[in-house]
Each structure stands twice: as C-alpha cells, then as structure tokens.
Amino acid sequence: MRKKIVAGNWKMNTTLQEGVGLAKDVNEALKGVTPQCDVIIAVPFTHLAPIADVIDQQKLGLGAENCADHAKGAYTGEVSAAMVASTGATYVILGHSERRQYYGETSATLRDKVALALENRLTPIFCIGEVLEERENGTYLDVVKTQIEEGLFNLSADDFSKIILAYEPVWAIGTGKTATDDQAEEMHAYIRKVIAEKYGQEVADNTSILYGGSCKPSNAKALFAKPNVDGGLIGGASLDAQSFMGIVTAF
Ligand code: PGA
Numbered sequence: 001m002r003k004k005i006v007a008g009n010w011k012m013n014t015t016l017q018e019g020v021g022l023a024k025d026v027n028e029a030l031k032g033v034t035p036q037c038d039v040i041i042a043v044p045f046t047h048l049a050p051i052a053d054v055i056d057q058q059k060l061g062l063g064a065e066n067c068a069d070h071a072k073g074a075y076t077g078e079v080s081a082a083m084v085a086s087t088g089a090t091y092v093i094l095g096h097s098e099r100r101q102y103y104g105e106t107s108a109t110l111r112d113k114v115a116l117a118l119e120n121r122l123t124p125i126f127c128i129g130e131v132l133e134e135r136e137n138g139t140y141l142d143v144v145k146t147q148i149e150e151g152l153f154n155l156s157a158d159d160f161s162k163i164i165l166a167y168e169p170v171w172a173i174g175t176g177k178t179a180t181d182d183q184a185e186e187m188h189a190y191i192r193k194v195i196a197e198k199y200g201q202e203v204a205d206n207t208s209i210l211y212g213g214s215c216k217p218s219n220a221k222a223l224f225a226k227p228n229v230d231g232g233l234i235g236g237a238s239l240d241a242q243s244f245m246g247i248v249t250a251f
Pocket residue numbers: 009168172173174175176212213214215233234235236237
C-alpha cells in the first residue's frame with residue numbers, strides 16, 4: 001500500500017548554520033517518536049551535504065528543492081541531479097509552483113528534470129496545482145490533469161511508480177488560506193482516477209499524493225484523515241521543528 005509522507009520544503013530560508021541547526025532539531029525530535037509516516041526535509045542545495053552528515057536518513061529523508069534539466073556541462077549556476085545525489089540526498093522537489101511561476105519552468109523542462117532525477121535514483125516529489133482564477137472559473141480539475149499528463153505521462157508504469165505527487169493549490173501556498181479537507185479530497189481522488197486511467201488501479205492505489213498549501217499542526221489531522229490525502233508538503237510550518245513535528249504526529 002502507498003506510503004504516508006510528511007515532507008518539509010524550506011524554500012529559500014535559513015543560512016547554512018541555521019539550517020543545520022533546524023535539521024538537527026528535527027532529527028533529535030524524531031528519536032523520541034515512531035512516526036506513522038515517512039518524514040523528509042527538502043533544503044537549499046548549499047545545505048544538503050552538511051545536513052546529510054548530521055541526520056539519520058533511516059528516519060529523516062533528505063531532498064533538494066530543484067535540479068537542473070541538463071545532465072552536466074556549461075550551465076553556469078545550475079545544480080545537476082547527479083550533484084544532488086552525490087551529497088547523499090535521495091529526493092528532489094520538481095515543478096513547484098514557484099519554479100513554474102517565477103522561473104518559467106514548463107512541462108517540457110520538467111520531463112527532462114524528472115528523467116534525470118530518476119536516472120540518478122532520486123525520488124521526485126512532483127508538484128501540481130491550479131491558480132485562484134482556475135479554481136474560481138471551475139477549470140481546476142482539467143488544469144491539474146494537464147499538468148500530470150504533460151509532465152509525467154511519458155513515463156513507463158515502472159518509472160511512474162517511483163514518483164510522489166504533491167497537490168498544491170497555488171492560492172493556498174503561503175497565504176494562510178488552506179484548501180478545505182473536502183476540496184483536497186475531491187482533487188486527490190480525481191488525480192488518482194486520472195492515474196488509474198493511464199497506468200491501472202494498482203499503480204494509482206500505490207501512488208502517494210501529498211497536499212500542500214498552508215498546512216499546519218491545527219489543520220493537518222483533518223486533511224490527513226481524508227482517504228486520498230497521503231500526507232503533506234509543508235512550507236512555512238516546516239521552518240520550526242516543533243510545528244513540523246506537530247504535523248508529522250498528525251498521522
Ligand atoms: P506553505 O508552502 O506551507 O508555506 O503554504 C507549501 C509549499 O509551497 O510547498
């Protein structure tokens with residue numbers, strides 16, 4: 001059966017020293033509990049190797065927030081999937097709405113990134129989600145279906161099975177405005193149906209679909225109680241060990 005997962009997305013926050021401290025705090029907090037889910041932190045590139053050195057990756061998975069769409073070479077400033085993997089990290093967030101919105105990432109770029117991540121044995125956490133206008137004009141299901149089809153449906157069933165999905169309505173990210181648990185469940189159930197139509201029910205049933213967007217300790221329990229919500233991708237609330245653990249223990 002599919003995994004339950006709580007993943008932190010630190011975004012562009014914390015200095016190296018602050019980040020190592022936060023990772024240590026989360027790692028320490030996990031020693032005292034047996035979480036009913038996998039726990040992951042996705043951190044800035046600069047923090048990956050030093051954090052890999054101080055956490056127990058059996059209990060706390062480590063990932064990057066992005067990787068390049070080329071394998072190597074003359075791409076100044078980019079960080080490749082192989083470089084990420086060489087730090088000891090095993091996950092990578094791809095297609096976050098902030099990457100799509102501010103850095104022009106398209107489905108075509110994302111297909112390349114997913115392929116490179118998989119080649120380097122990184123597990124992609126692939127983000128999808130509609131903007132407010134699409135929520136309000138009723139096209140949100142179609143928008144998300146297209147993002148999945150264009151970004152991922154070139155994969156074989158075997159490769160698709162390695163993907164974690166994160167549904168993040170853009171209007172809920174960092175706004176304090178969470179999707180209701182019913183809104184999340186409607187979308188997650190729909191996503192699972194779209195996957196089932198392409199890859200069959202078994203692959204769909206085994207795909208973890210996380211919710212992201214202003215998820216916090218106070219609303220995580222109700223969201224995670226929904227049958228198709230398999231956990232969360234947590235931005236703001238992952239920057240404090242105690243609030244992040246409050247979400248981890250919502251399972
Ligand atoms: P948020 O961000 O929890 O701060 O809304 C979630 C995300 O963007 O992954």
